[in-house]
Amino acid sequence: MSEVFFWCAVLLLAHTYFLYPLSLFLLEGAAQVLKNARDGRRAETVNPGSGGQRALPSVSLVVAAYNEASCIQQKLENSLALAYPAERFEVLIGSDGSSDGTDEIVRACSDARVRLSPAPRAGKTTVLNRCIPMAQGDIVVLSDANTMIEPEAIERLVRHFEDPEVGAVCGKLRLYNPTKQDYEESAYWSYESLIKMYEGRRGAVVGANGGLYAIRRSLFTLLPPSTIVDDFVIPLRILDQGYKVVYEEHAVAHEETTEDYGKEFGRRARIAAGNFQSIRMVPGLLLPTAGFPAFAFWSHKLLRWCAPALMGMALVANLFLLDRLFYQFTLFSQVLFYALAYLGKTGVLKRGTAKKAASVAYYFVTMNLAIVVGFWRFLRNSQRAAWDRTARA
Template sequence: MLTLQVGFWLCVGLILYSYLIYPMMLAVAVRLQNPQTSAPETCEIPVESWPRISLIIAAYCEENVILQRLHNALMLDYPADRIEILIGVDGDLDATGEIVASIPDDRIRLLQFPVRRGKASVLNDCFAAATGEILLFSDANTFWDKDAAKQLVRHFTKNSVGGVCGRLILTDADGGTNCDGLYWRYENQLKEWEGQLGALLGANGAIYGIRKNLYQPIPPQTIIDDFLIGMRIHQQGSRFLYEPNAIAREETAPTISDEFKRRSRIGAGGFQSLAWLSSLLLPHYGLVSWAFWSHKVLRWICPAAMLVALVSNWFLAVTPPYQALLLLQSGFYLAALCGAMSILPGPLGKLSRVLWMFVNMNAALASGFWKWLSQSQSATWKRTDRSETETESKPEFVASVK
């Protein structure tokens, strides 16, 4: 009985720490930080001082959006003679390469790879071909605000900064409006706080930049390249920051199923990355180690903690305290089920969708763990067609939780 009690409270404490206590501790740490670590407020850098940059976009079957993406990249407010746009096309499977090659602009460089190998290999080859001292990374279905490149690059005036990640705003495919959900805003706030402490955990593949001399070729089997590339900045002793004013916009995944697959892939990639990033868990890395344990590793094992908490509570429900706790847990999952079906109105409906988001997200992490364990998650990526009309609703944890 004692073992069950210890297991129950340990799991409950782990979940509460990762999702509630850690964010509060992080907020306090930011308030106590030295003000001199904050970044410059403006982009007032002389024209001749902006470094040469290479914007790298890995593309796979993106013929429907690549022309718009190139137009968006060419409109960036950055000295035209100091920017190149590298489009690495993974496999000659559609007209993506032909469209890129047809654009009469010297800033655009096409790297057409005839055989599909995966995003990691494309990024490695683009890195080798890049001529910029700063590498910026983005996706083919992502669109940057005009000043986004400058907002990222301005931080590299500090030699201690090795990388900078921007802010991704999710938009509704129907109206193009900001549909950031509660959880997305929560995660962005954590990124901002961690970035202010120089402990940002990986990058968002939609918008980030690093110094070229800090890029280390990643293994071809890498599942989540942006996380690995960003965390390696810390391994090399440089700071990795978050810049909320460097904004990229991207449509949400069209269905709950698509979002579940995306999170499952991220989960598999997270477990995979531990073999390469385990050194960052050592106390030697200070705040980075603390954030890595609290925001990533403990979250990755939350699905197991939720299961153990429920099962152990079931066996402990022979005494009144644990009977009440079992009822509370049962009510939690029942409310989450109501959120999945969107059957509750008003504030209760919003709360139930938050609970459903939490359960769904952890189910995806559990799926990702199994895919990693069984080695069934491929490193190659499958494009999500965000333009098609689906019968399923938008992901509740992005579109509906507002």
């Protein structure tokens, strides 16, 4: 039984982190081969630009803000400089009881495209429930106050809505650290972005990032006020309705990471609690009848959330298998990995490959510890829906 538990844990971990991304890559390759086979030697008969310029839809950029005085002016300037027809674009700032002058800065903006919707503090979900229905655009783009969007990003997002089957489009968020050029999250974030790209080609991106994504306003349904991770639940609900959620890698936004690792851990734990909470909001995606979206949800998300338990299972089961050399080696490998994570925490290693390996191991372990904390908060129902902005460098 120990051997069964060990290999179940190892294979499930291997699936969620390696085999699932590999399956996406292979599916994309197979789809491309089939497309080429259908086309044969025929010349392309459809030119995306030959049908004339279609009228762009109206767009509302909705930003939930809580005490964002340090960056809201920059956000307004960035938003108003986006390359989108002014008569079809508005910026709606939903202030969640800001008390640091955020509202005054927004009111001081003379551009008629900017609207402010202030209300007492109640949480981001309440802000979105208030602002998305009152938005004037057919397409709602959601973004964070500290996220800066590249000029062409909005148009690149909304062009996907020409397909009536598309319900949401996720942009690409690039994280940067002004003081550490090569930080731990960059490699993992690039890996996650690659998975989103391949999921998007199957029309099943499992969750968005709050920095930049777009939805059809008509598909938005009011969220329970206790919803913790709205940017995860909103696209999942659209996917659960049978619409595609795609990814536009050329719609880019930039966001600074934090130097406060304690607060960053708290943010991850909060997201983890919200992830567990979201399961009951999209029951259809748990069923095999949902097709590929269900496969993606189980492979990319549910198994990831089980990773701490699977890691513990692999370690404990391995302790009962030490009568064989192979399992002595697997135990040594696990212990070495956790030792590297500890070294990554202490910062003893100063440079080179060993430092990078320790840093990655530490990031991976803390990420999974945050899942454990988030699960405990979920069980106790102790995670607040209202959020606090994460301090930036």
